[in-house]
Amino acid sequence: MENTYYDAIVIGAGQAGVPLAKKLAKAGKKTALIEKRYIGGTCVNDGCTPTKAMIASARLAYLAGREDDMGVHIDGFKIDLPAIIKRKDGIVKNARDGSLQVLESTKGLDVLFGEASFISEKTLSVILNNGGTAEISAGWIFIDTGTVALIPEIDGLEDIEYLTNTSILELTEIPEHLLIIGGNYIGLEFGQMFKRFGSKVTILEKSERLLKKEDKDISECLTNILTEEKITIHNSAHVQKFKKNADGKIVAAIRMEDGKDHQLTCSHVLVAAGRVPQTKALNLHNAGVELDDKGFIKVDGYLETNVKGIYALGDVKGGPQFTHIAYNDYTIVYRNLIEGTNYNTADRPVPYCMFTDPQLGRVGITEQEAKNQKLNYKIATLSMERVARAAEVSETRGMMKAVVDADSKQILGAAIIGEQGGEIMSVLQMAMEGGITYDRIRYCVFAHPTYSESLNNLFMSIED
Missing domain, CATH: 3.50.50.60 (FAD/NAD(P)-binding domain)
Structure with missing residues (x-):
């Protein structure tokens, strides 16, 4: 079987693999992208995109069920799950097909649908979905194979x-x-x-x-x-x-x-x-790549494994399993290898949002972590019942909480449970990134009535 040599091979078309393969090809690197299932990875196919589409339908059902409280009377409604699934599938297909079209039109990029495994340190065997096997090699190999559901051992x-x-x-x-x-x-x-x-x-x-x-x-x-x-x-x-x-x-x-x-x-x-990494089928032992005791790929701060030229990005390397972290992994690796920068994963912010209703938006450290680190900190809290915007739209469930440094007045972390909690959290993340202290936010002029305006009152709860 003839071996095809590439400058770069990307295994897995997730939220790190897709943009990385495209950008490497555009930078003049002959690149192969291998995907065994669908373009887009978990986020587009099984995670963020479909679930948030269905959550939007569920929220409409919730709002319809409490319409009397708002003075709007609806004469009955019903849940049409097949219609909800059809809408979700359309959104997923649009995202998936759009990405594939862009990839296939990118000069210097080959998209291979199949399952990859290592033969040696820089050589892969790919069992193609449409039949046959390909053998390919590269100087750079990037693994973005993600995770799957952990199935516990329970009798029956x-x-x-x-x-x-x-x-x-x-x-x-x-x-x-x-x-x-x-x-x-x-x-x-x-x-x-x-x-x-x-x-x-x-x-x-x-x-x-x-x-x-x-x-x-x-x-x-x-x-x-x-x-x-x-x-x-x-x-x-x-x-x-x-x-x-x-x-x-x-x-x-x-x-x-x-x-x-x-x-x-x-x-x-x-x-x-929980989730487990998709590393077993890769036969990483043939490449000498080290795994931790849970099967995640070990990487350094530059996302390189113990084998020079082999990198792991996204969920497969362990740590925070979020789409935005995978995407940031891609930007770090690409900029370092192509643009000559020296970025690493140390001290990067890890914001996240759980899309229950209301949302939980989180960034930085918790109060318990501040206590464990023996920091000199203060806590600001505010019930969503005291947020004017929340009262006006009858979304008063939840609370805001921030951890601040008592000496420097820097914001160390925040948790927002509330309508648009992720968006409010992002405002505080920007303050943290820019070094804006909580006493400045306390008297900042925000537009009224917005949820972010309530950050005034949140930090007024701290006694200086």
């Missing part, structure tokens, strides 16, 4: 046709009772979505509370919001076994917080217990 799980974040997007009927294993981003977003579509929803979280990496008051605030929507949440809960009863329903044996075993019957189970 393989016998019940469980759902993942991918398969749940293809349902054509609303589950009667959706049981969710995992109380983090994926589980909470899907849980609220399907509750608003009409499902009974139960969430099982193995930790003592939801979102254990957030401060306790933030966790409790969001838990209260979800339980007010009649979502059942069990913390410190561990599933022992699944089975089907005579009626075809799923029966779960669960060890609850009280230490006793309880039985729960449901129609569907969503596994949202």
Whole structure:
């Protein structure tokens, strides 16, 4: 089999791989992009794009259900899940096809659909989806293969046709009772979505509370919001076994917080217990690339593995698993290799937003982290009930919280649970990036009435 040599090979067409392959080709590098499934990676196909499209439909259902509070009376409405799925699929297809068209029209870039594995340090074998095998080599190889759902070892799980974040997007009927294993981003977003579509929803979280990496008051605030929507949440809960009863329903044996075993019957189970890297099929041992104990690829601050010229970007390298981090990985690698810069991942901000309703926007450190680091800090908090804009549109659920340095008055971190929480958080992130202190924001002139205007009141809660 003839070997084709490239300057660069990118494995995985995710949010780092697509722009990197395109830019390398435009920079004059002969480049190959390998994708075993769809262009766009998890974000476009199974993550951000489809879920946020469906969440938008769920929010309309929620608003329609509380129209009387706003003085608008609607004579009934219904949830049309096939129509919701069709709309979601159209948005996904548009994004996917648009990216593929751009890639295929890029001079110097070959797009190969198939599964890649290492033969040696810089040589890959690609089993092509349309038949045959290609052998290719390159001086630079970039791995952007992402992650898939972690499937825990639970007795009987393989016998019940469980759902993942991918398969749940293809349902054509609303589950009667959706049981969710995992109380983090994926589980909470899907849980609220399907509750608003009409499902009974139960969430099982193995930790003592939801979102254990957030401060306790933030966790409790969001838990209260979800339980007010009649979502059942069990913390410190561990599933022992699944089975089907005579009626075809799923029966779960669960060890609850009280230490006793309880039985729960449901129609569907969503596994949202974490993510694992897609590294096994790559045969990275043939290239000498080191993995950590969970199978993630080890990289340095410049995203290079222990093998010179082989890089890992996005979720497959571990750390924060967000689309914007993967995209930033691409910009770091590209600028360093092509533009001669010296950027690295140290100290970069890691903002994120969970798209429950209301949203949770987060950036910087938590109060608990400030305490653990023994910093001299102060805390600013504000209930969304005290935000004028929130009151005017009846979106008063949630809170704002900021951690500041008591000496320098720099903002160290923020958590915003509220309508447009991600956008409010981004305002504070810009302040952090620009070194704007909280006392300046306290008296800053914001347009009225906006959510960001409430940052005045947030920092007035701090006594100097």
